[in-house]
Amino acid sequence: MIETLPLLWTLAWRNLWRNPRRTGITLAVVATGIWSILIFNVMIQAVADSGKEESLRLLTGEVQIHAPGFLDDPNIDHRFTAPDRSLLAALNGPGVAAWAPRVRTPAVIESEYRTRAITLLGVSPGPERGVSDLPGQILRGRYLGGPGDPAIVIGADLARRLETRVGKRVIIMAQGADGRMAEAGFKVVGLFGNTRPAQDAFVFTGLAPARTMLGMGASLSEISLDVAHGADPARVAGALRAAAPGLDIQPWMTLSPLAFELESVSKTYVGVWLAIMFVLMAIGIVNTQLMAVFERTREFGLSRALGLRSGMIVLQVSLESAMLVGLGVVAGLVLALAVLGFVGPDVDLGAFAGGAAMAGIGEVLHPRLDAALTVACCLIVWVLGILAALWPAAAAARASPAAAMRAA
Amino acid sequence: MSAIIRCRGVEMTYRQGINLVRAVRGVDLDIESGDFATLSGPSGSGKTTLLSLIGGLDRPTAGEIQVDGEDITGLSADALADLRRSKIGFVFQTYSLAPVLSAEENVEFTLRLLGRPRAERRERAREVLAEVGLAGLEDRRPGQLSGGQQQRVAVARALAPRPAIVLADEPTANLDSTNAEELIALMARLNQTSGATFLIATHDARVIAHARRRIEMTDGRISADVRVEGPGAT
Numbered sequence: 209m210i211e212t213l214p215l216l217w218t219l220a221w222r223n224l225w226r227n228p229r230r231t232g233i234t235l236a237v238v239a240t241g242i243w244s245i246l247i248f249n250v251m252i253q254a255v256a257d258s259g260k261e262e263s264l265r266l267l268t269g270e271v272q273i274h275a276p277g278f279l280d281d282p283n284i285d286h287r288f289t290a291p292d293r294s295l296l297a298a299l300n301g302p303g304v305a306a307w308a309p310r311v312r313t314p315a316v317i318e319s320e321y322r323t324r325a326i327t328l329l330g331v332s333p334g335p336e337r338g339v340s341d342l343p344g345q346i347l348r349g350r351y352l353g354g355p356g357d358p359a360i361v362i363g364a365d366l367a368r369r370l371e372t373r374v375g376k377r378v379i380i381m382a383q384g385a386d387g388r389m390a391e392a393g394f395k396v397v398g399l400f401g402n403t404r405p406a407q408d409a410f411v412f413t414g415l416a417p418a419r420t421m422l423g424m425g426a427s428l429s430e431i432s433l434d435v436a437h438g439a440d441p442a443r444v445a446g447a448l449r450a451a452a453p454g455l456d457i458q459p460w461m462t463l464s465p466l467a468f469e470l471e472s473v474s475k476t477y478v479g480v481w482l483a484i485m486f487v488l489m490a491i492g493i494v495n496t497q498l499m500a501v502f503e504r505t506r507e508f509g510l511s512r513a514l515g516l517r518s519g520m521i522v523l524q525v526s527l528e529s530a531m532l533v534g535l536g537v538v539a540g541l542v543l544a545l546a547v548l549g550f551v552g553p554d555v556d557l558g559a560f561a562g563g564a565a566m567a568g569i570g571e572v573l574h575p576r577l578d579a580a581l582t583v584a585c586c587l588i589v590w591v592l593g594i595l596a597a598l599w600p601a602a603a604a605a606r607a608s609p610a611a612a613m614r615a616a
Numbered sequence: 617m618s619a620i621i622r623c624r625g626v627e628m629t630y631r632q633g634i635n636l637v638r639a640v641r642g643v644d645l646d647i648e649s650g651d652f653a654t655l656s657g658p659s660g661s662g663k664t665t666l667l668s669l670i671g672g673l674d675r676p677t678a679g680e681i682q683v684d685g686e687d688i689t690g691l692s693a694d695a696l697a698d699l700r701r702s703k704i705g706f707v708f709q710t711y712s713l714a715p716v717l718s719a720e721e722n723v724e725f726t727l728r729l730l731g732r733p734r735a736e737r738r739e740r741a742r743e744v745l746a747e748v749g750l751a752g753l754e755d756r757r758p759g760q761l762s763g764g765q766q767q768r769v770a771v772a773r774a775l776a777p778r779p780a781i782v783l784a785d786e787p788t789a790n791l792d793s794t795n796a797e798e799l800i801a802l803m804a805r806l807n808q809t810s811g812a813t814f815l816i817a818t819h820d821a822r823v824i825a826h827a828r829r830r831i832e833m834t835d836g837r838i839s840a841d842v843r844v845e846g847p848g849a850t
Contacts, residue, residue, distance in 0.1 A: 211728060211729075211731040212729060212731075215728045218716075218717070218721070219716065219717070222717070223716055226715070226716065507714065507715075513671070513673055513708075514701070514706065514725060514726055514773075515702075515729050516697065516729060517693075517694050518693060608673075610674035
């Protein structure tokens, strides 16, 4: 058996090139299939990642902590006291990369000319930069200087609607902790640019002025956090729940179901695409190998007459398939890498920014080939290709040595 | 001499369309070790079928065949393959070489199946190729050889493992007269030098003329069995 392998290897390799055109076509089919699977996977994943990033890095974070009832009715009544020792220990533990405390309440903003409904957020700028990209998206003016900064930062689009600008004052009105209307005047110090809905919805001031205006004392509406690299947000949320059993602690999958569904659906798409491409490739592989086998029925019969066992014939044809599909997989992989190298690490969707925003994805996609998934896709196609070729291999093994002799 | 091939009551019936064809009908035959015998007869007389049965390429529908003392009628397909590999060399009507292997690699084919070491394989292949007059053409592929040269490679391949029996089916059918004469002379000489038993199915009078034993088949039966004194009795 072992001694026969080099012979079978030689036969398989040389037989593969007896009909270069047919082999070339099959190689092209497999290479195109693998290329499309990998590129499709990369682009779908990039879109899903972008959607998730846009959603989570806006304000959501990977886990949020609230008072019970806040998610259903996000108003001042659903607040909680500052984290106790147990929750602080968990927040500062190894599972959490960054966390930011917030006051968050529905409010109304009023300029000299217009009034708009918004969400007021009292934040600590330092921690906020760890969980949100908004502090880095200032188009004009500046971001908040600290948790006690009494200024206000609003979206550029909101500023346009309010007909206000940096340096002007606005009034914020909201329900206070005592149930009565609270209001305060703030100076606009910065305009941020993000998606239009975000620009219209959120207004930021320091944590302390927000608490003061609303009469919340040391209470918070929300803690947003990012988990450490590689940590599972659901598990981190579970650990935090154990540390603060009275609070409502949810991972991003619950808080942002659209982003979660986009990620799940992307994996399903890749699976479906892989299945479609594999069926097409399998048809090509089986067709090629069946033709190759039927053309050489007499040769296989003669090999059997000379003493080659039927199992060895199956092995020989399977080796041919393994080489054929293996070469196609490598060619497809090289092609995919070449395309990704040509495209580069960033794909700018600036020309389609409006559409991208509507789809909930960023203007720049970051396509990257996931090594484990790539290896898995290539191995799956290779192994399934060999399995598909077992049919022609079995047909070859059935070649009758007596028939070969009669045909000779 | 002892019988290296023994057939008793061998029958072979196969279906061709809706008809049953009785290709071999109750053949009793003993071939002695070292013999150079021909199986002749008109087309359809059953000689190729009998050769297939003796070579374990097919199974008889009735009767018993012994090769080198072993009853082969009950052997599995793999056991028959092992038997062919170790004891029987085949030469077919057409050249039947692997087109992707060189002459030397074709000759090495059965030696590789037998697990012989590389050096021994190479030495034996070159030796037997020289014996059939193809020294210097070892690296040529079948497509680069003439019909006569290809058939010589096939003979070399059959003899390389030093089999006890060489079965040849119409080996000269596709050769011109010069190549056919040379091949017959070569096989007769190799029969003398190697001691292998040659059983050749043929209707070529030149081949039959070289045989020490001339067996004739008609309608699946042995109709004549003549032993001639001395090789090349003509």
